[in-house]
Amino acid sequence: MKPIHNTLGLIAIVLASLTTTYAQDPLPSWNDTAPKKAIVAFVEKVTKEGSPDFIQPNERIATFDNDGTLWCEKPMPIQLFFALDRVKELAPQHPEWKDKEPFASLLKGDVKAAMAGGEHALLEIVMATHTGMTTGEFEKMVKDWIATAKHPTTKQPFTKMVYQPMIELLAYLRANGFKTFIVSGGGIEFMRPWTEGVYGIPPEQVVGSSGKTKYEIRDGQPVLVKLPEINFIDDKEGKPVGINQHIGRKPILSAGNVFSGGDIAMLRYCQSHPGATLQLMVNHDDAVREFAYAEPDDASLKAAAANGWMVVNMKNDWKKIFAFENK
Amino acid sequence: MKPIHNTLGLIAIVLASLTTTYAQDPLPSWNDTAPKKAIVAFVEKVTKEGSPDFIQPNERIATFDNDGTLWCEKPMPIQLFFALDRVKELAPQHPEWKDKEPFASLLKGDVKAAMAGGEHALLEIVMATHTGMTTGEFEKMVKDWIATAKHPTTKQPFTKMVYQPMIELLAYLRANGFKTFIVSGGGIEFMRPWTEGVYGIPPEQVVGSSGKTKYEIRDGQPVLVKLPEINFIDDKEGKPVGINQHIGRKPILSAGNVFSGGDIAMLRYCQSHPGATLQLMVNHDDAVREFAYAEPDDASLKAAAANGWMVVNMKNDWKKIFAFENK
Numbered sequence: 329m330k331p332i333h334n335t336l337g338l339i340a341i342v343l344a345s346l347t348t349t350y351a352q353d354p355l356p357s358w359n360d361t362a363p364k365k366a367i368v369a370f371v372e373k374v375t376k377e378g379s380p381d382f383i384q385p386n387e388r389i390a391t392f393d394n395d396g397t398l399w400c401e402k403p404m405p406i407q408l409f410f411a412l413d414r415v416k417e418l419a420p421q422h423p424e425w426k427d428k429e430p431f432a433s434l435l436k437g438d439v440k441a442a443m444a445g446g447e448h449a450l451l452e453i454v455m456a457t458h459t460g461m462t463t464g465e466f467e468k469m470v471k472d473w474i475a476t477a478k479h480p481t482t483k484q485p486f487t488k489m490v491y492q493p494m495i496e497l498l499a500y501l502r503a504n505g506f507k508t509f510i511v512s513g514g515g516i517e518f519m520r521p522w523t524e525g526v527y528g529i530p531p532e533q534v535v536g537s538s539g540k541t542k543y544e545i546r547d548g549q550p551v552l553v554k555l556p557e558i559n560f561i562d563d564k565e566g567k568p569v570g571i572n573q574h575i576g577r578k579p580i581l582s583a584g585n586v587f588s589g590g591d592i593a594m595l596r597y598c599q600s601h602p603g604a605t606l607q608l609m610v611n612h613d614d615a616v617r618e619f620a621y622a623e624p625d626d627a628s629l630k631a632a633a634a635n636g637w638m639v640v641n642m643k644n645d646w647k648k649i650f651a652f653e654n655k
Numbered sequence: 656m657k658p659i660h661n662t663l664g665l666i667a668i669v670l671a672s673l674t675t676t677y678a679q680d681p682l683p684s685w686n687d688t689a690p691k692k693a694i695v696a697f698v699e700k701v702t703k704e705g706s707p708d709f710i711q712p713n714e715r716i717a718t719f720d721n722d723g724t725l726w727c728e729k730p731m732p733i734q735l736f737f738a739l740d741r742v743k744e745l746a747p748q749h750p751e752w753k754d755k756e757p758f759a760s761l762l763k764g765d766v767k768a769a770m771a772g773g774e775h776a777l778l779e780i781v782m783a784t785h786t787g788m789t790t791g792e793f794e795k796m797v798k799d800w801i802a803t804a805k806h807p808t809t810k811q812p813f814t815k816m817v818y819q820p821m822i823e824l825l826a827y828l829r830a831n832g833f834k835t836f837i838v839s840g841g842g843i844e845f846m847r848p849w850t851e852g853v854y855g856i857p858p859e860q861v862v863g864s865s866g867k868t869k870y871e872i873r874d875g876q877p878v879l880v881k882l883p884e885i886n887f888i889d890d891k892e893g894k895p896v897g898i899n900q901h902i903g904r905k906p907i908l909s910a911g912n913v914f915s916g917g918d919i920a921m922l923r924y925c926q927s928h929p930g931a932t933l934q935l936m937v938n939h940d941d942a943v944r945e946f947a948y949a950e951p952d953d954a955s956l957k958a959a960a961a962n963g964w965m966v967v968n969m970k971n972d973w974k975k976i977f978a979f980e981n982k
């Protein structure tokens with residue numbers, strides 16, 4: 329009887345899924361403007377067997393930048409809030425920080441002054457707050473922090489600061505046989521503890537910047553210790569390098585955002601795939617529902633125009649930005 | 656009518672798969688000895704919902720060493736045959752190699768003398784043969800080579816030198832919701848062009864040693880150029896580092912082999928997963944069907960005994976080693 333019982337259950341599931349597929353708009357938070365139309369047309373043509381643009385499921389790789397593309401990066405990237413809280417926590421063990429930049433400014437709450445030191449200052453903060461413990465200890469710190477930390481203006485948990493249209497896009501792509509990856513300049517070990525729950529993207533599909541680690545036996549157990557040494561910076565021209573290192577194939581869909589030109593190389597790399605491809609560039613132009621900001625040199629928008637990438641203007645193309653919105 | 660038609664088709668597929676599942680031994684090339692029993696018992700307990708050892712499908716990560724674990728590495732690792740053929744091909748452009756080790760010995764066919772220089776010699780060979788081209792060009796070289804190159808004693812294509820019991824184990828694990836990864840000291844870009852076809856393991860699930868690459872625009876197209884600089888050595892204590900970097904979770908099943916002690920750290924790391932785990936150590940004791948060899952210090956077998964890992968003796972535990980065998 330068991331096989332028959334199982335089969336009936338599976339028929340019910342099949343029928344339910346058919347109904348769902350036919351009844352629902354997979355991208356309800358997108359307005360019916362050019363980007364949504366381009367996404368649906370692209371997914372339909374690459375998944376239609378016999379179509380000249382058909383792409384086998386194993387080649388359906390989609391790569392997404394994280395900060396500003398999947399979640400909010402204003403007033404500053406969320407990993408910096410984490411680092412700042414870690415600096416405060418560690419300050420009692422570092423009396424010298426009171427007179428040492430960038431820590432002195434950070435402890436006074438002046439992030440702008442702390443960041444005046446540019447990349448070097450950022451690196452010092454990351455090394456001081458993200459290394460010296462095991463990977464398991466760091467994972468627990470991130471999980472504990474993200475469970476309670478709140479965004480300063482919306483007062484929402486940071487995990488609610490994700491863009492609802494992108495959550496829908498990720499699910500829509502996966503329902504069509506795509507494998508979805510994050511390819512972010514952010515820290516790989518900062519993202520992995522929560523990306524599976526929040527985006528449905530498992531740790532092995534997260535590519536990011538990283539420090540070196542060292543294998544050690546502690547109390548008879550193997551651990552990996554996080555060293556104060558850079559392993560890889562997954563930003564700008566580093567993104568195609570990271571994609572090749574980690575994924576080993578070119579994506580056919582790639583999404584980035586206007587912030588620092590950090591996604592231009594990734595989108596070009598995606599476009600060089602020999603089959604059909606789609607590139608999305610998120611533009612932050614909604615000062616009411618999110619934050620409005622641009623690049624001083626407009627490099628990302630210029631690259632989008634020159635290469636025919638689809639610009640997603642949050643103001644007009646997204647019906648809803650955050651799930652918690654009441655607008 | 657279409658939904659009903661689809662449903663009938665899906666019912667047929669469901670029925671067919673149920674029949675297959677109930678009728679076939681998933682590991683026909685394994686003898687009914689301890690390793691096969693341990694594998695089946697392990698898979699059953701971690702996949703049985705409600706069992707105290709149940710592990711969610713997303714946590715079912717299995718990592719396999721490649722050389723000597725999934726395919727033959729005697730008389731020497733297959734990547735060395737590739738490098739040797741590349742040296743011969745490139746020799747006309749390098750007249751100085753006639754008097755320069757390790758190339759001089761290699762060109763005379765004396766691999767042993769060439770390897771007398773140890774790791775340094777190996778590195779020189781890899782740098783000379785694996786770098787200077789784009790990743791796309793290198794991929795094509797590997798594909799062209801592996802399509803025709805043959806093993807010196809069996810005269811079989813190298814892609815037939817894979818262990819049939821391990822092919823079955825990989826498929827059995829995947830059928831039970833496992834994600835299978837290669838974690839090899841071999842070159843990541845040497846493996847990826849053929850692992851999907853041969854093992855069913857896609858490029859993004861291959862972890863290996865690698866050189867650095869650089870993003871460049873050539874003829875208007877983005878390419879990655881392979882530089883003569885080591886990025887990562889995925890061997891010994893490097894394997895847990897590579898697993899953490901690439902996968903971001905501990906495996907629950909891990910398999911390595913007796914050769915150089917290269918898999919001890921990976922198996923220990925696997926065993927430190929808090930849930931149920933299984934470690935397999937392949938022992939090459941079959942001089943007739945494969946090659947018989949051991950480590951001078953027996954480090955891998957000693958580690959297996961000390962930690963309770965399952966030793967797989969090819970002679971007694973594998974009914975068939977290669978699919979082409981007539982024994």
